[in-house]
Amino acid sequence: MENNTNNDRQAVIKQEIYGQPEDNCSMTNAWKIIGGKWKLLILNAISQQCPARFGELRKKMQDITQTTLTAQLRELERDGILSRKVYAESPPKVEYQLTELGKTLVPVMKVLSDWGDNYCQVTKG
Template identity: 35%
Template sequence: MPRHIYDCNEGCPVESTLQIISGKWKSVIIYHLLNKEVCHFGQLQRELKDCSRRMLALQLSDLEKDGIIQKNIYQADPLRTDYQLTEFGKTLAPVISSMAVWGKLYNQKSIRK
């Protein structure tokens, strides 16, 4: 039986999506922002226990450059920073939600083995 080959030439929509959400932590960051709306850097760091502070900062910076999240800086002592999804970032909700549903199914299947 021939295997189905996806046509992912230049401009492929799947490749475009993966460019934005690929990386170990970007989808997880978006997932947490969808559930909490606004997160401080420290909150995200606690949620992503295995993500180093430097990696979290890099992933947040990439998401900000891509217009997925907005960084808010508050002039307080100490300086406070939080993040929220942009309107464009919120359009990823169905993608991330589908990933969460599939991940739960996979986790349940893995537990049964």
């Protein structure tokens, strides 16, 4: 017989600390979609020039690897934030644009950007 007392208690403690299970936390759910080093930067670049081609995104974000950019774009597409359109051309042409759901992130990104500007002013001043 296996003793799960510690594991069960740890889950209860975690729930007490955060107020609710991790999967039910709206902030956690949002962060799962847009969190990470590159996603907000990718979304910002696409929102400024929509639709955006893969090569254009790669040029704007020179520090990101092609593999990482591809993975992040796929995740954003999977989560319904971006749509991807492939043109039957040679060389292949692929464009990304914000979906209607993705467009709802634009004001959120603006607020975060404003907060970041304010933070920089406060901490440098």
